[in-house]
Amino acid sequence: MPQDSGVFLNFMKFSFSLYFQITVLFLLLSVIAAVGAGTLNYLESRRIIVGQFNDSMRSISTTIGSSLNDKADDAAEAIMRLSRHTILNAGSEDDVQKFLQVAVDSSSLFNNIYYFDAAGPLKAAAYADGRDLAKYAGENFQNYREQEKTRMVYFDLVRALETRTPVFSAFFKSATDRLMNSFIVPVVHEEKVVGLLSCGIVLDRTNKLLEMMNRLKPHPRGYIALIDKDAKVLLSVGDLPENFSPHSQWMEAEDLLIRESGYLQTVLRMEKSGLGICTGIPETAIAGLLTHLRRGTIAFTLGVGLFATLFGVLAASILISPLTDLVKGLRQLVAGTPGDRIDRAASGEISQAICVYNEICARLHRDPEALSFWARLWNRQDAQQPSQEDPENTSENDSENIPEE
Numbered sequence: 001m002p003q004d005s006g007v008f009l010n011f012m013k014f015s016f017s018l019y020f021q022i023t024v025l026f027l028l029l030s031v032i033a034a035v036g037a038g039t040l041n042y043l044e045s046r047r048i049i050v051g052q053f054n055d056s057m058r059s060i061s062t063t064i065g066s067s068l069n070d071k072a073d074d075a076a077e078a079i080m081r082l083s084r085h086t087i088l089n090a091g092s093e094d095d096v097q098k099f100l101q102v103a104v105d106s107s108s109l110f111n112n113i114y115y116f117d118a119a120g121p122l123k124a125a126a127y128a129d130g131r132d133l134a135k136y137a138g139e140n141f142q143n144y145r146e147q148e149k150t151r152m153v154y155f156d157l158v159r160a161l162e163t164r165t166p167v168f169s170a171f172f173k174s175a176t177d178r179l180m181n182s183f184i185v186p187v188v189h190e191e192k193v194v195g196l197l198s199c200g201i202v203l204d205r206t207n208k209l210l211e212m213m214n215r216l217k218p219h220p221r222g223y224i225a226l227i228d229k230d231a232k233v234l235l236s237v238g239d240l241p242e243n244f245s246p247h248s249q250w251m252e253a254e255d256l257l258i259r260e261s262g263y264l265q266t267v268l269r270m271e272k273s274g275l276g277i278c279t280g281i282p283e284t285a286i287a288g289l290l291t292h293l294r295r296g297t298i299a300f301t302l303g304v305g306l307f308a309t310l311f312g313v314l315a316a317s318i319l320i321s322p323l324t325d326l327v328k329g330l331r332q333l334v335a336g337t338p339g340d341r342i343d344r345a346a347s348g349e350i351s352q353a354i355c356v357y358n359e360i361c362a363r364l365h366r367d368p369e370a371l372s373f374w375a376r377l378w379n380r381q382d383a384q385q386p387s388q389e390d391p392e393n394t395s396e397n398d399s400e401n402i403p404e405e
Contacts, residue, residue: 022316030308038297057279061268100126111200160184222281
């Protein structure tokens with residue numbers, strides 16, 4: 001056989017030895033466990049990191065929503081007090097107009113106040129900018145239904161009139177680029193609705209809302225946007241995605257986490273007005289943390305793999321060394337020269353096999369004749385295959401060589 005073939009056979013014998021198999025088994029099991037644990041740790045850590053950012057954005061949305069609700073509630077409370085004033089029923093139109101003007105001038109939240117008769121005609125009005133009210137003469141909210149711009153106002157006024165309860169309108173953006181909504185209160189006299197008081201509420205006259213949104217923006221490249229029920233942006237700060245499109249079903253949930261165009265985004269819906277507050281950050285904002293986490297996971301896996309290899313080599317050495325000594329002793333025994341006693345520590349079946357071997361060798365060493373017979377038996381050329389022509393003679397010769405006890 002060529003020399004290369006012998007080298008290959010020796011390599012194969014080593015590769016599939018028990019020592020090699022135990023080492024590889026330790027390594028594979030440890031690496032599989034390390035990869036599994038590392039992957040689970042990475043995914044759980046990623047979930048926690050993303051969750052912390054989401055919680056932060058939800059907190060921002062809640063803070064802005066609370067501020068808007070508080071302002072709307074303050075304005076609503078003031079309008080409720082106005083609606084109970086007797087001048088609305090007993091005073092002249094001039095008296096009512098002056099009364100409303102004083103109310104508008106006394107609060108930075110009021111942009112305008114309209115007082116409609118229950119039948120529809122406008123009885124009085126006041127604006128914060130003191131504009132000429134002559135062009136509003138003869139106005140009737142019953143005509144609002146015919147105009148697309150005022151149709152929703154008409155429905156809000158009718159709803160307040162029919163239900164005899166206050167109504168908050170949806171938020172909208174005014175012609176002066178202010179975030180506004182309306183609060184409509186029925187005016188009741190002697191158990192009868194005699195009119196409707198409608199107040200336009202300005203929620204950001206001094207830009208404090210924008211300042212707060214800029215201050216709370218979750219990331220330098222993040223954004224905060226206030227949107228209406230049709231997902232139209234009313235007010236925003238930061239860098240909105242080019243294809244900004246809040247989830248089409250956002251109105252149906254209290255709180256949604258949405259992935260849009262590489263952004264993490266939360267949408268919080270305000271119950272009273274239907275206003276949505278979108279807060280978002282680019283996913284790249286957490287990429288650094290995730291990259292660091294991923295590198296740590298890889299280093300952990302490699303470290304465990306190296307440790308497993310060293311431990312596998314050590315364990316294989318401890319387990320296989322007694323067996324190796326036993327194999328060496330058995331080969332000497334087969335060669336007719338029993339070896340020395342094996343004193344290497346072992347356990348289980350290997351320990352029992354070593355004990356049997358030690359006992360055989362001890363008996364042979366105690367009996368020189370048996371030892372001599374053992375050597376002659378294994379050194380004979382035909383010891384393994386006795387002659388078939390004269391088996392009885394072979395048997396007799398063997399019997400003659402057995403030492404007497």
